[in-house]
Amino acid sequence: MRGLGPSLRQTLSYAAGGETDKPLTARQKVALPKIDLSVVEHLKNPFHRYDLSARSFTHDEKREMKDSARNTYRPDLQPAWLKHDRHVLRFYAYFQEAVHENPKESFRIRACNVYFYLEDGTMMVTEPKVENSGITQGTFVKRHRIPKPESLGGGVYRFEDFQVGKAISVYSRVFRLIGCDAYTRTFYESALGHTMPEDEELPMDSFKAADLPDDEELVSSRRAALQEAKAYNEIAVGGCCRNEKLQQYLENDRKVLRFNTFWDDHTKYGSRKYYTMHYYLADDTIEMLENMSRNAGCAPYPMFWRRSPLRKNPYIAPAPGMLEPPPQIYKPEDLIVGETIDVLGREIVIYDCDDFTRSFYRSYMGLEQASIKIDHPPLTHAKLRYPPYNGFGSEEDSLASCKGLICKPPRRDEQKELADADKVLRFEAVLADDVEENETRRFVVAIWLGDDSVGVWEIKQRNSGHSAGKFASKSRKKNPATGKWFKPEEFYIGATVAISASPFHLTGADEKALCYMEENSAQFVVSNVDAILVKLRGLKEHLQKQSGFVSGAGLKRMAEDRGLSLCEHEVLTLSRRFGPLKCTEGKTYGRLAGLTLPCV
Template structure:
């Protein structure tokens, strides 16, 4: 846009002319054109032919970085103020990391304002003046026509214009609750309507009309004479309805907490009131339902079967892990244990704990011992038992050599495991680290300075456990068994011993790669 002076004109002294500047990136040329305006009396159209334009202060031709929204550029003796750009220009500038500036409002000069006013008058879009309306009404009255009713005028101007509010009423009576309404105010005749807005499954009767459409009085009074006229000033008007305030609906306090966009615009344009500033948040806190725990198992049947009857009406058998069933069916892991309940007659009893990995069930059998005085055979049925120490079902990791478990109300100390069980555990070192010889060797690396660990003939397993416990290491018999199976040898007397140098060498070999990786990062 550029501004030029206008002389010898009573209605304008300057003229603002809008132009479109086109910059061609392919060769750095520019062109400029002015949009044509009907009957403007000015030669418009192509304003500058496509060419390269030199900067007025020198330094070469204009470049895209020389143009910004809100800045002024000068060439060929004229100064142009840039007011905006298109979307492609903004994208191009953003790709270059440049700011294109904010678009400015294009101001009209006095000629453009008068031109638009004349065009509106030619189309008949301008409303008649107050004087013309009054003279027309007086003329019609003098000719015998009745005067126009104010209510009819209000209806013609405001038909189908409805203010919509949202409100609620707290019913404090017995078994009462909060009731929400959609409130409609009809500008055509100043009537109101209240419709109940029930949520889904509210249990209320589906009759939405709470207050039939009609004039709502601010205060209801009883007249001493029937058909007596009442004061019209006591009705609710649009200026009486404010979001955040309450209104009286036949003795009920209804709070207005929100309105729609049309209502907000109506109050903003005609009264200068921003209803959005007083919006009340009526959202209720989400209900938190307490989950009922299933009743405890009574011991009849399996716990899974009893739990299914609590979850569904049509009872179905519980789902089974088919993969686990197919892989581990037939596997039985056995541990030998003895009873340590303090009773003299139970000290010689031997039991076998059988763990079935395909369904995590446990069974206990008593081994026949001569002159024990106890019946041999099944000591505890095969089922999923609860570990009193953890409160959960027994897992395979709870059964280790050297630990005490409680089954069928009796403390059982596990003394050893069979070969198949040890192989099963050693084949899964990540699940059972106490059956991993490398992990056990790392734990015993703290015994490096002990002379007995350097003995080439080996160290006794019981002595190795004593050395570990003296240093505060948490070690169980199962870890000693794992080390013995990997690093054990037999001496001349047939006794089993553990090669201490081999244990320390294995632990050091596993630590060496980690140290070599951490050294460069320092």
Template structure:
């Protein structure tokens, strides 16, 4: 039960949180649409009778029959605006306009077809020209969508003013309307407009002139180019020939391969290179082209420096009938002697020209015998390997080393004691230590310093390979461990030494490699170390 709205009788509802007024106007597709309010302030229901849409439709469609009195008027139907009734409904007309051409003497005008779109929604019109490939004219939208003025009185073009067979002027350009689509025709007839007969759009004479006639080819009975391409594609005649140029200075006989392409009667000449023949490594002497028999049989006015010879200037070209084994051809001033051909070429001449003799021609002196390269004598500067690299290549490379041997014998050194064999009395008591490196076969000599000897000790010979005396300079022989026996005399750079002793590692290493160490060398080491063992035992 409600209390009177008096002071002291008003109470606030703690559950109520909304006090705004509901919207009664909304937007749909950019237009105002009224909406009937259902809730009041704060979301309370409105205390009035609300009818649904079904009830309203039933009341609008019900026509009661009264026995007396005047019948009530039915409620008016819902109003539908034009932007809703004619939404996405467009009238389409096909037409054209003529464009005058002043710059060309071959044509006077051009026919440019267009499509006229009339939008019933807002009575706007747009004109679009279909794009044609390679037309050379900017095409597309000629007039964007807008209401087009009809005259100077402020009137606009309407769909009632458009019909087939008439001319419409938009912004000073006259368009002839010829056809329309089915929807446009039905719409105009439903509105009581009699649509005229459609007309054909005339053809553009310029576009008709650009269209090539349909290719019609009747293969003649004789051999034509198309048949030659279809039957002779990838079929090549191969001839082996030589160019004899020994009449000129430094001339020789050089081998070539001549290819004759049956598909287009072109010729290619390739050179056959051999290792170290002294010629530039260019494989093609003459690129693929048609060769005339006489290149000079042209008019003097022909610009041969910028144009190639064609069938209009030359009428006599090389053909397969001009090639045979033993024939000499003069091509660009060179004499080419054909001495052989491949099996496919022989089969071709058997089937086409009935040639059966393919005996090859013996050609002597096709390739000149090149002299063998001789290395200059060794000059004594540096090692022999370094000097040889400067003769083998323009940019000398360091000689290759045996890295496997260097890794296996790394740190392995054979040491020998020696004295100098010299007629000078001051060299009698000089003692030396000879070190032999197994990794690179280099020797080093060291002289232990002696007190009051009058000779400074130290390094006597830097690490180097020592050549045996009397061997040739170009083919030197170097000292090896097999030459270093006890009591042996060796000559190192004009100094003679006598080996007197060796350490135990030398004997052990030589016994492990006894397959290439002489037995006499091993016996000298065994006797020496055997005497030392006996002395130590006593």
């Protein structure tokens, strides 16, 4: 019982006769307190309570006397265990651990936390646990007073021995202090007047450097897979399922944000469609309902998006068993009036919200939601187009089947067919494709005025290597330049027409074709003499100075020098009207008299 203060002494002893009570010595006798009888004598008087000779004490004075008798709750000179109760200094440190028989790394950096308890001067070193590190982590050195090495002076570590940037030795292991928390810096400034240096960076080892190239998405997906496996194992051994969204559900049940949205459908027969979007705060799900107008012509299915989380990154696994990227769903901070969201590839515009939604954003984000006034776009009737020609029958027959359920034969200009049934315009042509083998080939291009059909035949040439005969059968053909059917006025000497993907340059015409074109000069402008003379008004003075005859080629060059376009058929028309014909080397040119031309 040594060291526990005054206590009762042993007086029992054993002798030959048995147990005996040994008398106490004078030193062992306890001093009994003496009673002051004067106070007792005063209490004999039953009226001692009414003695007013001295002032009675108040309750506050009695409380102070009671506290002073108890030496108070906190004395003026507080011991360390009371003054620094639960006061802990925390330092961040690391030590270098050697790695043997590994060609990729020779050492590894292990981060630790050093705690110093001010109440009793004890220390503790811990290593934060890293998931799947393969190293036993946790408490590295238990809490106790750690001795300092003899080389540092011996004794135990005190708080004056710690400083950021220095090293401490704990049982022959060196820890370098690289930082501390805010309370530790404040304590050293107030207690010692010393400012701690700035925190240092944790060194990088080969093991951590190998983990740097990992993508953040890959790391997050790996963590999600490990978390899922961990939850499955906990449930398999009898654990309970975690309901992480229970608090969110209890706090936000029946709280729904409402937005007014629209989508502009820019397809061929599309229009603007309006939706009402509901965002349920209880589980972060979205529901979209379509607002259909009367006689909209759409199927009566108002549910556009069934209530479910709306992902920003929709993804469909191309094969079963493949991992999908972690979902990124829309949150309230993503739904701002005036911005757009993507729903199934459609750009949905948010233009308004209700009063509850405005108050929610005002308290949740400090944001005042706006209200955008929109104008409905004017309705435009999209004209239906006929389907393209399918190649069966004539184009008019195929078009008639699209105009009604009962197919009717296309209407024909019978008067034109009867009047021009035997009239054909024939032209001589050559290929204008700059191919050396086609330079000697000659063709006849004919157009029937009764139905505007066109046909091409090749003239037989000796040793040409090409078979003569039909080149393009008689039928109505379209002009690739205009996309419409060929017309008779598009054929004249000097013109280039594309028939069956082959360019033909018209070099001549028979007499019957020239006469018909001159008789119908209102339709064929190149055979209208009056129109040609109006075009040549700028050459009047120059032609009056000429003497003799002017060749057709010379007249054409003269017009081109002055910016006037004059084709070969127009030159031939003037030559047939005003001058005699002269044949030179098989080509026919007109001679225009150098007299004053009429209408010039």
